[in-house]
Amino acid sequence: MTAPFFGGCACGAIRYVCSRAPVAMLNGHCLDCQRSSGAPFASGFIVAEADLQVRGMPKTYSLRASSGALATRSFCPQCGSPLFTRGEANATFLSVRFPTLDDTSAFQPMLDIWTARAQPWVCFSQAIPHYPQTP
Numbered sequence: 001m002t003a004p005f006f007g008g009c010a011c012g013a014i015r016y017v018c019s020r021a022p023v024a025m026l027n028g029h030c031l032d033c034q035r036s037s038g039a040p041f042a043s044g045f046i047v048a049e050a051d052l053q054v055r056g057m058p059k060t061y062s063l064r065a066s067s068g069a070l071a072t073r074s075f076c077p078q079c080g081s082p083l084f085t086r087g088e089a090n091a092t093f094l095s096v097r098f099p100t101l102d103d104t105s106a107f108q109p110m111l112d113i114w115t116a117r118a119q120p121w122v123c124f125s126q127a128i129p130h131y132p133q134t135p
């Protein structure tokens with residue numbers, strides 16, 4: 001993914017620009033990822049919060065993720081689109097949900113994590129590594 005790149009929520013109330021390419025792109029299969037995305041898994045990319053400029057005011061909630069760490073997730077208060085996740089272990093980085101990208105074709109997952117919690121009918125790419133929990 002080449003920087004800068006742009007994205008936002010479904011209704012356009014929240015927009016962002018990121019000035020640096022992601023450090024990782026991944027699929028998360030823990031139950032919390034499933035619930036927060038409303039899908040069998042959550043796909044996102046990791047960027048430094050300092051490289052992300054956000055316009056609009058997302059709402060947030062926090063919970064203990066499967067790893068035991070506190071995760072703070074944000075979403076658009078108007079359309080409900082999941083946007084960003086901050087984990088307490090690496091609080092200067094954010095995970096950004098890939099469907100928010102203006103150009104979703106730029107997203108290429110590099111690994112699958114928490115596959116121990118994946119639904120049995122999810123098909124995995126054999127081209128990337130899988131980890132039963134967080135590697």
Ligand SMILES: [Zn+2]
Nearest residue numbers: 009011076079
């Ligand atoms: Zn929205």
